[in-house]
Amino acid sequence: MRGHSERAHHPDAEPTRSSAPRLDPAQLWPDDGAPPRLGRYEVLHKIGQGSHGVVFAGYDTQLQRPVALKVFADDRPEREVQREAVAMSASRDVHVVALHDLDRVHGLSFLVMELINGPNVWQYMCSPGNDWRRAVLLFIQAAHGLAAVHRAGFAHGDVKPSNLLIGRNDHVYVADFSIAEARELHPTAGAGEHVGSRDYQAPERLRGASANERTDQFSLCVSLWQTVFSCLPWASNDAQIMRARAPVKLRRCVGSPRQLERVLMRGLAVEPGDRFSSMDELAAALTDLVIGRLERGQFSPTLRTVKKLALGLGMRISGRAGRQTALAELDAKDVPTPVPGARLGVIDVHEPAT
Numbered sequence: 001m002r003g004h005s006e007r008a009h010h011p012d013a014e015p016t017r018s019s020a021p022r023l024d025p026a027q028l029w030p031d032d033g034a035p036p037r038l039g040r041y042e043v044l045h046k047i048g049q050g051s052h053g054v055v056f057a058g059y060d061t062q063l064q065r066p067v068a069l070k071v072f073a074d075d076r077p078e079r080e081v082q083r084e085a086v087a088m089s090a091s092r093d094v095h096v097v098a099l100h101d102l103d104r105v106h107g108l109s110f111l112v113m114e115l116i117n118g119p120n121v122w123q124y125m126c127s128p129g130n131d132w133r134r135a136v137l138l139f140i141q142a143a144h145g146l147a148a149v150h151r152a153g154f155a156h157g158d159v160k161p162s163n164l165l166i167g168r169n170d171h172v173y174v175a176d177f178s179i180a181e182a183r184e185l186h187p188t189a190g191a192g193e194h195v196g197s198r199d200y201q202a203p204e205r206l207r208g209a210s211a212n213e214r215t216d217q218f219s220l221c222v223s224l225w226q227t228v229f230s231c232l233p234w235a236s237n238d239a240q241i242m243r244a245r246a247p248v249k250l251r252r253c254v255g256s257p258r259q260l261e262r263v264l265m266r267g268l269a270v271e272p273g274d275r276f277s278s279m280d281e282l283a284a285a286l287t288d289l290v291i292g293r294l295e296r297g298q299f300s301p302t303l304r305t306v307k308k309l310a311l312g313l314g315m316r317i318s319g320r321a322g323r324q325t326a327l328a329e330l331d332a333k334d335v336p337t338p339v340p341g342a343r344l345g346v347i348d349v350h351e352p353a354t
Contacts, residue, residue, distance in 0.1 A: 138172050
């Protein structure tokens with residue numbers, strides 16, 4: 001069937017709101033029974049819906065390729081549509097969903113994007129056979145994608161597991177730039193309705209600060225913590241609560257090292273200045289946990305398949321000096337060595353509400 005592809009796009013799974021676009025069947029569905037159209041694009045089926053629009057699987061009849069079509073709510077300001085498109089276009093990277101076009105037909109603005117056929121990170125990690133190492137490998141790719149967003153001068157602003165998509169060969173893509181901010185243009189933007197999913201936001205974001213590299217870093221670390229330990233680190237990201245209480249671990253994947261917790265705790269620091277200096281530095285620290293220690297032979301041979309997986313993902317594993325620098329402040333004396341042949345923990349709880 002035309003439109004079936006090895007790539008599909010999954011938007012964030014937020015509840016349907018009244019701001020969802022009201023698509024007029026008379027505008028999209030022709031009388032002859034052919035697929036509905038938005039200009040040259042056939043609208044095949046709905047993939048998902050968020051607070052800012054609906055995403056459909058589509059087909060570009062001119063270039064003859066499958067695409068994803070994000071149709072915006074008809075009351076969304078054009079400046080916000082333009083901002084999202086510019087952020088995606090500027091953040092070109094192998095780990096960012098590619099934008100093909102921005103168009104407007106029948107009074108509806110929409111983005112034309114590549115399709116990613118696969119689950120989001122949380123859905124993927126709920127499948128049997130996954131462990132903390134695979135989770136870290138996936139999040140390293142996400143960190144590289146977000147680093148590209150930051151280099152382009154933007155902050156994503158809504159990093160969470162449902163916005164990290166898995167394509168072919170376990171390739172990770174950062175998706176949904178609905179509230180991305182150009183930091184140099186909006187240095188003091190208030191939180192308000194554009195704060196993103198509150199469970200993943202840094203405390204300063206909840207107090208009204210604009211998104212930046214370190215708020216995205218905090219959100220990514222919350223997401224990885226949740227993926228590995230099956231729960232959010234705190235019931236609330238209030239700074240007082242975070243200072244007073246240790247983060248929660250609903251369950252611990254077998255063999256997950258204490259050093260992973262230390263890396264995440266640095267990214268989850270209440271004060272932005274105590275976090276990693278950049279997303280690249282966080283990615284380096286996470287890379288050393290999996291790839292560096294495999295290279296040093298500190299894991300059993302049965303786990304060397306993880307290194308092969310990383311190479312297959314095309315991960316940037318060179319530069320040991322950078323990884324060592326990122327870990328210089330972390331105490332690694334009590335990192336446990338997995339028992340050869342031990343069964344690794346698997347996350348098997350329901351997907352979190354977003």
